[in-house]
Amino acid sequence: MRAYIIRGLLQSLVVLWIVLLIVFLMLHMTGDPADLLMPEEATVEEVAAFKKEMRFDQPIYVQYYEFLLGHDKTKGVLRGDFGDSYYHNVPAMGLVTERIPATAILAVFSLFVGLVIAIPTGILSAVFRKTWIDHFSSVLSMAGQSIPNFWLGLMLIILFSEILGWLPTSGYREAKSIVLPAITAGLYATARIMRMMRSTLLEVMAQDFVNTARSKGLSEALVIGRHALKNASIPVVTIIGLELGGLLSGTVVIEVVFAWPGVGWLVVESINANDYPVVQAAVALLSFMFVGVNLAVDILYAWLDPRISYT
Amino acid sequence: MVTDAGVSSPHIDQDMDERGPSELQLALRELLKRPPALFGVTVIIITILWAFFPGVFSPHDPLAQDLLRYLKPPGFVDEAGKTYWLGTDQLGRDIVSRIIWGSRVSLSVGFAAVFVSGSIGITMGLVAGYFGGKVDAVISRIVDAVLAIPFVLLAISIIAILGASLQNIVLAIALRTWTVYTRVVRGEVFALKESDMVTGAKAAGSGTTRIMLVYLLPNVFSSCIVVATIYLGRMIIIESSFSFLGLGVPPPTPTWGGMLAEGRGFLDTAWWLTLFPGVALTLTVLGVNLLGDWLRDVLDPRMKRLDD
Numbered sequence: 001m002r003a004y005i006i007r008g009l010l011q012s013l014v015v016l017w018i019v020l021l022i023v024f025l026m027l028h029m030t031g032d033p034a035d036l037l038m039p040e041e042a043t044v045e046e047v048a049a050f051k052k053e054m055r056f057d058q059p060i061y062v063q064y065y066e067f068l069l070g071h072d073k074t075k076g077v078l079r080g081d082f083g084d085s086y087y088h089n090v091p092a093m094g095l096v097t098e099r100i101p102a103t104a105i106l107a108v109f110s111l112f113v114g115l116v117i118a119i120p121t122g123i124l125s126a127v128f129r130k131t132w133i134d135h136f137s138s139v140l141s142m143a144g145q146s147i148p149n150f151w152l153g154l155m156l157i158i159l160f161s162e163i164l165g166w167l168p169t170s171g172y173r174e175a176k177s178i179v180l181p182a183i184t185a186g187l188y189a190t191a192r193i194m195r196m197m198r199s200t201l202l203e204v205m206a207q208d209f210v211n212t213a214r215s216k217g218l219s220e221a222l223v224i225g226r227h228a229l230k231n232a233s234i235p236v237v238t239i240i241g242l243e244l245g246g247l248l249s250g251t252v253v254i255e256v257v258f259a260w261p262g263v264g265w266l267v268v269e270s271i272n273a274n275d276y277p278v279v280q281a282a283v284a285l286l287s288f289m290f291v292g293v294n295l296a297v298d299i300l301y302a303w304l305d306p307r308i309s310y311t
Numbered sequence: 312m313v314t315d316a317g318v319s320s321p322h323i324d325q326d327m328d329e330r331g332p333s334e335l336q337l338a339l340r341e342l343l344k345r346p347p348a349l350f351g352v353t354v355i356i357i358t359i360l361w362a363f364f365p366g367v368f369s370p371h372d373p374l375a376q377d378l379l380r381y382l383k384p385p386g387f388v389d390e391a392g393k394t395y396w397l398g399t400d401q402l403g404r405d406i407v408s409r410i411i412w413g414s415r416v417s418l419s420v421g422f423a424a425v426f427v428s429g430s431i432g433i434t435m436g437l438v439a440g441y442f443g444g445k446v447d448a449v450i451s452r453i454v455d456a457v458l459a460i461p462f463v464l465l466a467i468s469i470i471a472i473l474g475a476s477l478q479n480i481v482l483a484i485a486l487r488t489w490t491v492y493t494r495v496v497r498g499e500v501f502a503l504k505e506s507d508m509v510t511g512a513k514a515a516g517s518g519t520t521r522i523m524l525v526y527l528l529p530n531v532f533s534s535c536i537v538v539a540t541i542y543l544g545r546m547i548i549i550e551s552s553f554s555f556l557g558l559g560v561p562p563p564t565p566t567w568g569g570m571l572a573e574g575r576g577f578l579d580t581a582w583w584l585t586l587f588p589g590v591a592l593t594l595t596v597l598g599v600n601l602l603g604d605w606l607r608d609v610l611d612p613r614m615k616r617l618d619d
Contacts, residue, residue, distance in 0.1 A: 011452075015459040022465065029472050036472065071541075146597035148548045150555055151571060151589035154578065158586075162579050168579070249461035253552045257575070267464060268556055271471040279471070283464050290461040 004302055008086040012295045019287040020077060023280045024067045028060070030267040034178060037086070037274060082281035087270075092277035096263060102111060103262030106185065106255070107179055107247035113186025114193055114243065118259050119236075122197025129202065138196060143190030153184040170259035181258040185251050196239045200232040209230075233306050241297030248293065249286040341609060349604030354598030361414040368407035370392045371395070373565050377403035382581045398583040400573060406583060413459040416559070416566040417595065420477060422552040424484040425539045432489035432523045436496025437523050441504055447497070455492040460572055466549075470558045477560055484549055488542055495538055499531045533610040540603035544596040551592055567592045 027033035034051050044052070051057045055066060070076035075083075082092040125137040160180060161169040168177045190200065205228050213223045252264030259265065263282050270278040332340070341350055361368055371393070378553045380389055380402040397406035439450040458533040473479045503509060504527070512526050552560045554568025562569060567588045574584030 010381070012459070015456045018456055019465075022460075022469075026468060026472050029469070072349065099581065142600060146544065146600050148551055148589065148596070149590060150552055151585070154571065154575060154585045158578055158582050162582075176451055245461075250463045252463055252467065253555060258557060264464070267467065271467065272557070276472075279468050282460075283468055286464055287461050291459055294459055311366050 001302065005299055006175050007296050008298050013293045017289060020068070020284060023077075023284050024064055026280065027276055037276065065164045077280075077284065082284070083277040085270075085275050085278050087273050087275040087278075092275075092281040095278055096281045099261060099263045099266045100285075102260060102265065103248060103251065103255070106178065106181055106251055106260060106262055107244060109182035110185035110247050110251070111189060111244055113182050113242070114189035117186070117188045118193035119197055121225075122194040122228070123201060124196065125194075125211070126201035126205065126219060130215075134198075137198070141191040141195055144187055149184055149188045150253040150257050153180065153188065153254055156180050157257075172261050181251075181254055181260050184257070185247060185254045189247065193239055193243060195238070197232070197236050200235045201228060203230045204228045211253075221266065234301065237304065238297055238301050241293060241300065242306070245290045245293035245297070249290045319489045335606075338609070345605050346579045349603045351598040353356060353599030355602060358414050358418060358595050358598070362418045365408075365412045370409040371405035372414040373404060373408040375404060375565050378404065382577065382584075383581050384581075397587045398581070398600055400570070400584055401577060401581075406570075406587055409570060410567070410588055413565040413567045413570060413588065414591070414595070416554070416564060417475070417547050417550055417592070420480055420484075420560075421543050421547040423477070423481045424488065424546040424550075425543050427481055428485040428488040428542070429492055429535060432492025433483065433496050433528070433531070435489065436493040436531070437500055437527055439493065440497040441498025441519070441523060441582055443501070443528065443538070450493065451497075454493055457487055459488050460487075463549075467553070467556065467558060470553060475553075475558045475561055480550060480559065481552055488546070491538055491542065492535060495534050496531045499534060500527055502535070503527055503530055511590055514529055537603065537607045539611055540599060544599040544603065547592070547596055547599070 027036060029275050033056055034047050037054075038047050039051055055063060055095070058066070066076065068076050068078050070079070070081065075081040084090060085092045085095055113308055121133075121140065125134040128134060157169050157180065160167045163215060167179050168174060169180075169271045171177045201224075209231075210223060214220075218226075228294070242304045250264075251260075251262065252267060254260070255262045255264040256268055261288055267279055267282045270276070270282070342352060359565075365373075380387065380395070380399050381401055383395060383399045383403075385396060385398040387398055389395070395405050395407070397410070399405055400409070435450050439447040457483075466486070467484045469486075470479050473482075509522060509526055512522050517525070550559060551566070551568035551571070554566040555572045557572065558569075559566050559568055570588040571585055571592075574581070574588070577584050
């Protein structure tokens, strides 16, 4: 088990290093970062001074070293310092961390919406396979895959905010303003969790121990509730974890639609303002969370399932 | 076209008795038995026709602005007697025409992304599966690493820096999706390379490249078609969300995502700006997904074995 965890940790570190490398290279992708960052009307002298100040005149390996550790050995991304926002003149990482709660709240509520719909529908469609419930859930999952979630969000705004006037179109202050974004993001996760629930439960229900439970005279509800569901829970827990990771880093468009002040919206704002330190800090931090959640899911999976080999 | 071949004349039926139906005829017969798949194919054909001949189908110039007819509701008729069936946008441009022209970007990004990621992914999968061992370990680790990167965020940042253009969007999407093909192909090649067919080909002196291209590729192709179809829908959604965020093909080129972004400012007054492009987008993706579902049933070797 320990070796398994260590291997997972090492792999996560490699992934994070790759992400940081991409984040570093971002500004160099088009060639000269000064061209990207300075306004077009800047004079040659201004550009030169800017390059010197930002240390873009240094060789790339020096820049990379300073990116990681800072040039006076007190800063650098390994200490969580991505430099100051060009636009707000405060540390970029601070701007990102203050948006994390909004993103996290939205992710948790969306997951909750997804689970409330997906788990019962998934169970029912496995138990009543090939009945109208099963057909209904497959239509639901096809719709979930085909409707772009940001458009669904816009339609929900038209219906519930503009026409019915029940819910606010956007914002963060009121408790009910989370309803529409959470439903929009949650329905997206629903289809996958539901299908996983259904297929795993079907697989488990075809196994011998379920028949044994039936043959000793247990009611169908007990067979499913006590025996089948317990065994079907492991893959479902895994996919729930993965969905949470995806929601934490993937609700960018939904945050924009609902003006939800999370990290995703901050990234889009910062991209539009050419505020690259903030973009870099946000990508790095969300990657860190995403990789962390995935690692936790892996470990949880190994821990829950005694059959998995740790070698 | 589809119905003609499917219903088929008695003359063709006689031919079939002698030679047996061709694969295409079989496929079309199957298609007629599955209304959802038939719907999917119809939608896709219409969208492809739109994308190839937008000028033929669109009633107006998609870029022609006229502030005298801005934000007119669906069914609006102007002084010259021209009808704007789905209304006009904030610059007076015809929504129908913009939807028809917008299919071009959606489909070209979708197909290009599928093609690029498929080419990379299938090659990597063939190599990993055929050579196994260290080569496979390296490729599999790369796949794991790519899948562990939060994709949307990174893709958005890359497009923001490289600039929003068709190539960069395709590149950003393909950077991740090749891994899906690699996983599928690798698994299948693992099974295939021990088969009599491949050992026989080796014994007969076929080189590695020849084995891959002549013996392995055709056998993994049907799974790849299924994956490609399923992913085509996702690519179209991703392209539209990039366009929605202002990171797609830049205006004035009409894109469905871009139209939704513009319509977002008029949710309270002009719902038609956001409703119709989204319907076009959803129907296209739904069509592709329904086709993919059907292809999976028809082409997936495991399902086929069950039928036999």
